[in-house]
Amino acid sequence: MAECALWQRFGSNGSLVREFLRKLVGDEGLKILEAVPEGEVTDEELAKRTDVKLTEVRKVLYTLYDCRIAEYRTEKDDESGWITYWWRIDFGRVKHLIMQDIERKLKELQARIERERSGMFYQCKCQRISFEEAAAMNFWCDECNMPLEYVDNEPMIRQLEEQIEVLERWMRRLKRE
Numbered sequence: 001m002a003e004c005a006l007w008q009r010f011g012s013n014g015s016l017v018r019e020f021l022r023k024l025v026g027d028e029g030l031k032i033l034e035a036v037p038e039g040e041v042t043d044e045e046l047a048k049r050t051d052v053k054l055t056e057v058r059k060v061l062y063t064l065y066d067c068r069i070a071e072y073r074t075e076k077d078d079e080s081g082w083i084t085y086w087w088r089i090d091f092g093r094v095k096h097l098i099m100q101d102i103e104r105k106l107k108e109l110q111a112r113i114e115r116e117r118s119g120m121f122y123q124c125k126c127q128r129i130s131f132e133e134a135a136a137m138n139f140w141c142d143e144c145n146m147p148l149e150y151v152d153n154e155p156m157i158r159q160l161e162e163q164i165e166v167l168e169r170w171m172r173r174l175k176r177e
């Protein structure tokens, strides 16, 4: 896919922003976003530029509107009564949303790593539980009829650390640019 000017404006965060938006509005949505000019544009114009059906364009725009990435104003033709929707995309808001998203994920990961670091875990075929819970069950799971065995959670902790590191790096980059 050709490098679009839209993603360039996010510098080294381009692919991150693109991925975030793709999850939100899909490939069709990206096509529409890439066709958005500076300033305002109508949904009809976007449909024309992208060859995407007008109903589909509107769906994407309303999804963006729900996240406050897109906003619109209406203009009524006095003669025909026809209402035109003028849309504007706030790309600065996208970065803000990604940062919020990352912050939420970081909090989750930090809570998880805290739990892993401070506890001991046991598992059978069907579940992974704390030492206290396993002891209360006499280290035997009646669900799958298997012993509850100690798990070394170092690999999991390392994996969580890596995930946190990646997200923190993204965060730093987003704040910088």
Ligand SMILES: [Zn+2]
Pocket (backbone or CB within 6 Å): 124, 125, 126, 127, 141, 142, 143, 144, 145, 146
């Ligand atoms: Zn089990």
